[in-house]
Amino acid sequence: xxxxxxxxxxxxxxxxxxxxxxxxxxxxxxxxxxxxxxxxxxxxxxxxxxxxxxxxxxxxxxxxxxxxxxxxxxxxxxxxxxxxxxxxxxxxxxxxxxxxxxxxxxxxxxxxxxxxxxxxxxxxxxxxxxxxxxxxxxxxxxxxxxxxxxxxxxxxxxxxxxxxxxxxxxxxxxxxxxxxxxxxxxxxxxxxxxxxxxxxxxxxxxxxxxxxxxxxxxxxxxxxxxxxxxxxxxxxxxxxxxxxxxxxxxxxxxxxxxxxxxxxxxxxxxxxxxxxxxxxxxxxxxxxxxxxxxxxxxxxxxxxxxxxxxxxxxxxxxxxxxxx
Numbered sequence: 432x433x434x435x436x437x438x439x440x441x442x443x444x445x446x447x448x449x450x451x452x453x454x455x456x457x458x459x460x461x462x463x464x465x466x467x468x469x470x471x472x473x474x475x476x477x478x479x480x481x482x483x484x485x486x487x488x489x490x491x492x493x494x495x496x497x498x499x500x501x502x503x504x505x506x507x508x509x510x511x512x513x514x515x516x517x518x519x520x521x522x523x524x525x526x527x528x529x530x531x532x533x534x535x536x537x538x539x540x541x542x543x544x545x546x547x548x549x550x551x552x553x554x555x556x557x558x559x560x561x562x563x564x565x566x567x568x569x570x571x572x573x574x575x576x577x578x579x580x581x582x583x584x585x586x587x588x589x590x591x592x593x594x595x596x597x598x599x600x601x602x603x604x605x606x607x608x609x610x611x612x613x614x615x616x617x618x619x620x621x622x623x624x625x626x627x628x629x630x631x632x633x634x635x636x637x638x639x640x641x642x643x644x645x646x647x648x649x650x651x652x653x654x655x656x657x658x659x660x661x662x663x664x665x666x667x668x669x670x671x672x673x674x675x676x677x678x679x680x681x682x683x684x685x686x687x688x689x690x691x692x693x694x695x696x697x698x699x700x701x702x703x704x705x706x707x708x709x710x711x712x713x714x715x716x717x718x719x720x721x722x723x724x725x726x727x728x729x730x731x732x733x734x735x736x737x738x739x740x741x742x743x744x745x746x747x748x749x750x751x752x753x754x755x
Contacts, residue, residue: 439668442665505593510593511593515528526571554714569704610660614656614663672715677712
């Protein structure tokens with residue numbers, strides 16, 4: 432296995448496992464405080480660690496780096512987490528919110544062609560639809576309308592659209608900042624936004640609860656450093672379609688996290704959904720198969736009076752065609 436291919440596989444696996452950890456951290460933290468309280472202290476703690484590293488490294492940042500990464504953070508972190516978490520907090524069932532968020536790979540694939548030149552083949556389109564169907568099966572036990580007002584359901588949809596736009600924009604802009612610098616600047620921006628929001632809402636003060644701080648540590652290490660770090664890595668190496676498609680595997684992985692952490696037993700349809708998700712992701716990301724034999728190039732017609740090729744000349748042409 433080539434080193435680059437091995438690195439891509441490891442980065443993709445890390446993205447799936449660590450991105451999924453955020454849902455478990457949210458379940459832990461929101462049992463002791465409001466969702467935005469957990470988010471603000473998660474980002475303040477992460478910004479403290481990353482800021483200390485940046486001060487020690489003293490990197491030379493390109494002009495406009497803070498504005499560029501701050502704008503991306505508003506889309507991929509503040510907009511996405513704010514929309515999904517706020518929707519769930521206002522009454523959208525978690526399974527329904529997960530299914531809405533799972534529309535993101537389809538949205539990215541639709542826009543990636545005209546915006547980025549990342550075309551989607553027929554096989555990949557079928558895989559994307561299959562992945563969405565698999566997610567629906569995984570979360571089927573928690574799919575319901577709930578009692579929230581209709582407009583609340585627009586919040587997860589807005590969060591999904593925000594992450595999709597940020598993914599496409601980051602790929603198109605191709606920032607020159609290093610991976611660590613990009614993560615640091617985005618974390619600073621998100622921490623500032625959530626600080627302002629929670630101060631205005633009166634939910635900035637953290638509770639004196641060990642469970643809350645355990646959830647903060649969980650989301651900082653696994654979700655912020657691991658989840659968003661691997662997201663940026665896969666996006667830069669593999670493109671918008673790849674990073675979005677891998678997110679189809681996060682609901683099945685979250686299901687396994689929940690079983691391990693909380694003892695939540697999945698239903699029979701959920702296991703079928705895992706298989707459908709995996710098949711869909713494979714259909715999208717597997718390399719296209721090449722035919723065993725290449726079509727032999729047609730020999731051009733000889734001009735009148737030309738000498739036909741000898742056997743040795745034809746053999747040389749055949750060797751050249753095989754090497755081409």
